[in-house]
Amino acid sequence: MDRYQIQEVIGSGGMGTVYRARDTHFQAVRLVAIKEMISNIADPLVRKNIDQIYERESNILAALRHQSIPRIYDYHTQNDRAYLVMEYVNGRDMDDLLTATTTFFPEEQILNWAVELCDVLEYLHNHKPEPIIFRDMKPSNIMINQQNHVVLVDFGIAKVFESGSKNTMVGTQGYSPPDQYRGEATPAVDVYALGASLHHLLTLRDPRLEAPFSWADRPIKQINPNVSDELVAVVEKALQYSADDRFKSAAEMKDALLSVARRTGTLIHSGMMSLPTGSSSTTSRGVKALWIFECEDEIRGTPLYYGGGLFVGCYDNNLYALDASNGEFKWKYATDGGLPGRPAFFDGNVFVGSEDQRLHVVSARTGSVVWTYFSDGPMRSSPRIAEGHAFIGSDDGYLHAVNVSTGRASWKTEAAAAIRSTPCVTSDYVYVGNEAGELLCVDFRGNVKWRFKSKRAISSSPIATPEAVFVGSLEGTLFALDPQSGWTLWRFRLGKGTVSSPAVSGKMVFIGASDNVIYAVDAASAKELWRFTTEHQVSATPMVYKDSIYCGSVDGHLYCLEMKTGRLKWAFATEGPITGSAVANEDIIYFGSTDKKVYALLA
Amino acid sequence: MGNFFKRLFAKPDNQRKEITVPRAALVQASEASTAPLDENQIEGLTRAHRIEPPQLVVGMGRNQGRQRDNNEDALFAHTATISTSSATLPLGIFIVADGMGGHENGHIASDIAVRAMSNYLFKNLHASLFGVHPEPPQESLQEIMRQGVLRAHEEILRAAPGGGTTLTAALVLNSQMTVAHVGDSRAYSIFLDGRVQTLTRDHSIVKRFQELGQITAEEATVHPQKSMLYRALGQGDSLEPDVFTAQLPQPGYLLICSDGLWGVMTEDELFDIVVSAPNPQMACQSLVDAANDAGGPDNITAILVRLVE
Ligand SMILES: Nc1ncnc2c1ncn2[C@@H]1O[C@H](COP(=O)(O)OP(=O)(O)O)[C@@H](O)[C@H]1O
Ligand SMILES: [Mg+2]
Numbered sequence: 001m002d003r004y005q006i007q008e009v010i011g012s013g014g015m016g017t018v019y020r021a022r023d024t025h026f027q028a029v030r031l032v033a034i035k036e037m038i039s040n041i042a043d044p045l046v047r048k049n050i051d052q053i054y055e056r057e058s059n060i061l062a063a064l065r066h067q068s069i070p071r072i073y074d075y076h077t078q079n080d081r082a083y084l085v086m087e088y089v090n091g092r093d094m095d096d097l098l099t100a101t102t103t104f105f106p107e108e109q110i111l112n113w114a115v116e117l118c119d120v121l122e123y124l125h126n127h128k129p130e131p132i133i134f135r136d137m138k139p140s141n142i143m144i145n146q147q148n149h150v151v152l153v154d155f156g157i158a159k160v161f162e163s164g165s166k167n168t169m170v171g172t173q174g175y176s177p178p179d180q181y182r183g184e185a186t187p188a189v190d191v192y193a194l195g196a197s198l199h200h201l202l203t204l205r206d207p208r209l210e211a212p213f214s215w216a217d218r219p220i221k222q223i224n225p226n227v228s229d230e231l232v233a234v235v236e237k238a239l240q241y242s243a244d245d246r247f248k249s250a251a252e253m254k255d256a257l258l259s260v261a262r263r264t265g266t267l268i269h270s271g272m273m274s275l276p277t278g279s280s281s282t283t284s285r286g287v288k289a290l291w292i293f294e295c296e297d298e299i300r301g302t303p304l305y306y307g308g309g310l311f312v313g314c315y316d317n318n319l320y321a322l323d324a325s326n327g328e329f330k331w332k333y334a335t336d337g338g339l340p341g342r343p344a345f346f347d348g349n350v351f352v353g354s355e356d357q358r359l360h361v362v363s364a365r366t367g368s369v370v371w372t373y374f375s376d377g378p379m380r381s382s383p384r385i386a387e388g389h390a391f392i393g394s395d396d397g398y399l400h401a402v403n404v405s406t407g408r409a410s411w412k413t414e415a416a417a418a419i420r421s422t423p424c425v426t427s428d429y430v431y432v433g434n435e436a437g438e439l440l441c442v443d444f445r446g447n448v449k450w451r452f453k454s455k456r457a458i459s460s461s462p463i464a465t466p467e468a469v470f471v472g473s474l475e476g477t478l479f480a481l482d483p484q485s486g487w488t489l490w491r492f493r494l495g496k497g498t499v500s501s502p503a504v505s506g507k508m509v510f511i512g513a514s515d516n517v518i519y520a521v522d523a524a525s526a527k528e529l530w531r532f533t534t535e536h537q538v539s540a541t542p543m544v545y546k547d548s549i550y551c552g553s554v555d556g557h558l559y560c561l562e563m564k565t566g567r568l569k570w571a572f573a574t575e576g577p578i579t580g581s582a583v584a585n586e587d588i589i590y591f592g593s594t595d596k597k598v599y600a601l602l603a
Numbered sequence: 604m605g606n607f608f609k610r611l612f613a614k615p616d617n618q619r620k621e622i623t624v625p626r627a628a629l630v631q632a633s634e635a636s637t638a639p640l641d642e643n644q645i646e647g648l649t650r651a652h653r654i655e656p657p658q659l660v661v662g663m664g665r666n667q668g669r670q671r672d673n674n675e676d677a678l679f680a681h682t683a684t685i686s687t688s689s690a691t692l693p694l695g696i697f698i699v700a701d702g703m704g705g706h707e708n709g710h711i712a713s714d715i716a717v718r719a720m721s722n723y724l725f726k727n728l729h730a731s732l733f734g735v736h737p738e739p740p741q742e743s744l745q746e747i748m749r750q751g752v753l754r755a756h757e758e759i760l761r762a763a764p765g766g767g768t769t770l771t772a773a774l775v776l777n778s779q780m781t782v783a784h785v786g787d788s789r790a791y792s793i794f795l796d797g798r799v800q801t802l803t804r805d806h807s808i809v810k811r812f813q814e815l816g817q818i819t820a821e822e823a824t825v826h827p828q829k830s831m832l833y834r835a836l837g838q839g840d841s842l843e844p845d846v847f848t849a850q851l852p853q854p855g856y857l858l859i860c861s862d863g864l865w866g867v868m869t870e871d872e873l874f875d876i877v878v879s880a881p882n883p884q885m886a887c888q889s890l891v892d893a894a895n896d897a898g899g900p901d902n903i904t905a906i907l908v909r910l911v912e
Contacts, residue, residue, distance in 0.1 A: 172839070173833045173834065173839060178808075178817070181808045181828060181833075182828070206841070208839070208841050208843070209841065209843040210843075211804075211806075211811060211814075211833075212808065212811050213811060213815060241817065452739070466850065467779070467848065467849070467850060468848070479743075480743075480848070482744075482777070484777050484779075485690075485692075485777070486739060487731075487740065487743075487776070488739065488740070488742070488744065489743055489744050489745060489779075489781065489848045490743045490744070490745040490746070490846075490848070491743050491746065522847075524847040524848055524849060525745075525845065525846060525847040525848075526846075
């Protein structure tokens with residue numbers, strides 16, 4: 001081995017280490033890749049087995065001639081080590097590419113690679129006298145060279161399955177088909193694993209981290225809507241559970257891929273489905289507004305539905321009361337500041353916070369004032385009413401507990417920073433976020449039980465279940481905290497910060513973020529269930545109604561998504577960003593937009 | 604609401620009185636009864652109300668079974684209780700690992716797994732739990748559990764190459780548990796009302812065939828690849844444990860066990876044995892006996908946890 005000058009380690013995996021080396025027998029610099037296996041296994045039988053795998057790999061490789069297979073130069077054992085010297089592929093393996101990328105690969109690119117991979121599989125499967133089944137097709141065994149062509153490495157798999165005793169499989173879990181677990185090695189095994197690799201490339205979801213054969217749980221288009229239906233069909237066919245339903249051969253799969261390329265013109269598809277904008281009364285999929293009511297300034301908050309009435313705060317400083325059935329104006333009540341939040345109802349009265357620093361309480365019937373309560377800062381938080389008190393935060397840095405009948409504070413708790421988050425009240429505690437990034441847990445005497453610290457502001461409003469308190473932070477994280485101790489149960493990374501508040505339904509948590517995405521996350525495990533990308537930031541809070549999620553985006557649309565899958569049911573265009581949440585009653589959805597209008601739609 | 608209102612906004616020194624309400628009710632009940640209550644009845648009644656501080660009661664069983672030459676299962680159980688003016692916190696760490704037979708180093712892998720996991724948890728939670736000025740851990744509990752599993756995985760790759768093991772671990776804090784799981788050992792919630800919930804998902808290929816409707820539950824129990832796992836510690840380069848948080852079954856039990864137990868018993872049988880035993884320790888011994896009576900084809904391990912409060 002003296003003739004090779006080792007330069008650096010370029011890979012290590014299941015079977016050993018791969019080095020880049022210089023072959024000193026050549027005047028010109030010739031680089032080689034050396035795969036080394038050190039058997040630290042004492043058992044001579046096992047060791048012999050591994051040596052045999054090496055030998056088989058080198059013999060097979062040495063005889064092959066294909067542009068997507070590295071040439072083999074030398075094979076060598078030395079004490080407890082075995083070496084395979086082969087052509088150095090100047091490039092990166094696909095696993096690296098997958099780890100490095102932050103965006104989806106263009107379909108055209110993936111198609112080209114796929115066709116080449118089918119081509120080399122076709123060559124291997126037609127090998128004489130025996131077909132060669134690669135058996136371990138996966139991104140880390142596929143290299144992309146400088147010319148952007150694929151090269152297959154790692155012909156190392158030749159182990160037969162042991163049955164009976166507990167064992168894991170050879171091949172790679174996630175990429176291998178059910179038949180391979182049964183010990184079969186047919187061309188259909190490679191077709192499936194190629195399909196799995198393509199699925200990984202198209203969705204950027206690593207199948208090794210998911211249960212085997214779980215493709216149906218993560219449809220390609222749901223994760224990457226850019227992919228053409230034609231390509232999806234090819235990948236899905238390659239991934240069929242039973243071998244008989246897949247392509248009969250790599251050649252057949254190649255043909256299918258080539259016809260996809262012809263049909264789609266391998267064009268890169270545009271990012272989003274295009275949504276009509278402009279007209280506010282009708283839009284895509286025929287969703288029509290039942291009625292529209294126009295105020296004099298932006299509506300940034302969320303309406304309140306109560307007893308046939310709709311109450312909406314507006315930046316024209318008024319609280320409006322409308323007839324929910326037809327949008328008719330009933331009354332308005334003027335404050336001295338914008339109304340950013342969501343009103344609350346209690347005992348015949350409507351409560352609303354205003355930027356004029358006051359909590360206003362007005363009669364729901366007449367709109368006449370009952371009392372007002374002053375804080376020392378704009379009130380951008382929304383009141384929550386429980387136990388005879390209205391709990392509301394203020395920019396003055398306090399959480400206020402105001403007695404609903406007297407209009408006087410029973411206590412206020414210092415949060416040390418502005419509170420724009422809306423409190424969440426459970427039977428034990430009040431939870432609220434502040435602009436210093438804290439989430440406070442306060443008991444009903446106003447004592448802080450615990451403080452949780454995130455890195456950036458928590459303007460998001462927490463929501464509590466018996467299991468956890470969920471809240472978003474501008475640091476770009478959705479947190480689940482233990483309600484008793486405030487300890488973090490889990491963190492879920494969002495693409496960017498958020499002011500959106502989580503919504504919970506059963507075991508699902510939903511939240512929007514400034515990376516334009518609406519996320520659905522499993523409440524127990526923090527696993528992402530689906531995501532839906534809008535065209536602008538999502539600062540609104542998703543609303544759950546029946547089996548749908550309703551959420552506005554700064555792109556001006558209200559989206560209706562299927563709760564289980566995140567599939568778009570419809571989108572309704574308004575003429576301004578939507579930052580407030582929607583409310584639902586008897587299959588009607590109500591929401592406001594910064595285009596100054598209040599809308600009522602059929603759910 | 605009036606009462607509740609009072610409780611909420613009452614002065615702190617009034618609070619104590621409120622907490623004694625259940626006991627006051629108890630006294631009234633016993634005064635009203637014509638015959639005096641015996642010791643057991645009184646204890647039963649008191650129990651029905653509250654045990655202070657809340658605490659974890661744990662039983663364990665570990666047995667080779669009838670057909671294996673060695674025991675490749677491992678278990679770890681630890682409980683602690685802090686009850687002070689600042690906090691009351693029952694804590695528990697419970698781990699079962701089932702080393703993979705037919706693999707080199709199966710028993711070593713399960714041994715390393717429980718040690719590496721518990722060691723990691725102690726290191727990372729010690730200051731937060733037992734520190735003089737406790738601060739919440741920096742990382743989330745789920746992340747700590749996940750990292751613990753990954754450490755154990757790496758340690759097995761390093762010290763027992765080729766070895767594989769399952770690992771099911773629960774970190775109990777108060778009435779909440781965070782579970783990390785790889786392989787086909789199981790965690791169950793057993794509720795006193797008769798419900799038995801499997802909390803974990805077996806990472807076995809046969810279970811997957813079953814989930815996809817390719818084979819029936821009956822076929823699964825006799826399938827030749829019955830114990831072939833698609834995920835195990837010490838196997839493969841990337842490992843993704845299942846991690847989730849759930850409420851401790853209350854009233855009820857948490858059961859963690861290897862397939863030597865669940866493979867030979869129905870959920871109804873598990874339930875009957877657990878609820879009819881006088882305590883979790885005895886329950887575990889009965890579970891082991893029952894698995895052996897059913898043939899004892901594999902190593903049997905069980906941890907049974909009950910939160911009494
Ligand atoms: N001929 C080669 N030229 C350049 N890099 C290579 C070559 N062969 C392997 N590699 C790199 O080394 C990694 C591991 O090699 P591989 O043969 O797949 O070993 P293992 O059996 O450990 O998976 C590959 O993923 C690739 O990045
Ligand atoms: Mg490899």
